[in-house]
Amino acid sequence: MTLIEESIERRLLIRDESLAVSVIVPVYNEVESLPHLITEIAKSLTESGLSYEIICVDDGSKDGSAQLLKVEAQKRPDLKAVLLRRNYGQTAAMAAGFYYARSHSIVTLDGDLQNDPADIPLLLAKLAEGYDLVSGWRQKRQDAALTRLLPSKLANLLIGRVTGVKLHDYGCSLKAYRAEVVADMNLYGELHRFLPALAYIEGANITEIPVRHHARRFGQSKYGLGRTFRVVMDLLTIYFMKTFLTRPMHVFGLFGLLSTALGTTLGLYLTFLKLGLGQSIGNRPLLILAVLLVVGGVQLFSFGLLAELLMRTYHESQGRPIYRVREVVGKNVN
Known part of the structure; x- marks a missing residue:
């Protein structure tokens, strides 16, 4: 205890x-x-x-x-x-x-x-x-x-x-x-x-x-x-x-994956424009957005992992259960 x-x-x-x-x-x-x-x-x-x-x-x-x-x-x-x-x-x-x-x-x-x-x-x-x-x-x-x-x-x-x-x-x-x-x-x-x-x-x-x-x-x-x-x-x-509370990765991880996926999709599109069509993409705001989305997604995913570790540390170090018992009924209850 x-x-x-x-x-x-x-x-x-x-x-x-x-x-x-x-x-x-x-x-x-x-x-x-x-x-x-x-x-x-x-x-x-x-x-x-x-x-x-x-x-x-x-x-x-x-x-x-x-x-x-x-x-x-x-x-x-x-x-x-x-x-x-x-x-x-x-x-x-x-x-x-x-x-x-x-x-x-x-x-x-x-x-x-x-x-x-x-x-x-x-x-x-x-x-x-x-x-x-x-x-x-x-x-x-x-x-x-x-x-x-x-x-x-x-x-x-x-x-x-x-x-x-x-x-x-x-x-x-x-x-x-x-x-x-x-x-x-x-x-x-x-x-x-x-x-x-x-x-x-x-x-x-x-x-x-x-x-x-x-x-x-x-x-x-x-x-x-x-x-x-x-x-x-x-x-x-x-x-x-x-x-x-007990599953922070579900929110941070979700937004992180969505952001990374969107940034990667934009990156592939810009790569096609550059390599496939020979267009210049260096001055396109879309390039900056793609980079920010990928970096932000990785950060959000990392925050989720850190939050999971913090919550596990919180519950395990205090011995605090993730449930509450209202009543225990029986003849041999300890």
């Missing part, structure tokens, strides 16, 4: 069976919202009779959120404050929350009070039906139509088509997970938005349910159109992981 596998195994083994859910809240400059949010989460879960822990991950806030969380965590046994050294982004904050969660069921939501903590029991009930991930769907979203709703709808359509996971609302942070689904996910960039797609790659059973959504009461939104480029780049990464 590798060090990474041992670390994951330890995190799964120290799960607290007495906890029904770990609620993870990434926080960045939400000092006004936090007291209300923590109270509402505790009220919702207490009234539902669910044991819980709240993990607030402060992502380098500058408005006093970290200080407030430190004070609250010292007073409340149900609250754990994880304070990051600087602002790493929501993906890193969620990854930290996953690491420190102790329950077998995990719920994430934003710290701005737009997600409703009263929906947490609904997500957990759906998770208990046998799903690995339950995503919230903000049917009546309370955001600006032009700058938030329209880009979000377009993004959801694009992400669903590229990843194959059809969800109405990828951007909703209110989601419920089984701990083992996120235990070995390595998150970076803006990949928190694509957690359903990443879970789908691992064979997770995914669904969504409608949840409530409220207008922002305090502070300012941290999202904007500026994130579009990063999201698109991460979407391309997800598509490659989903389609060619």
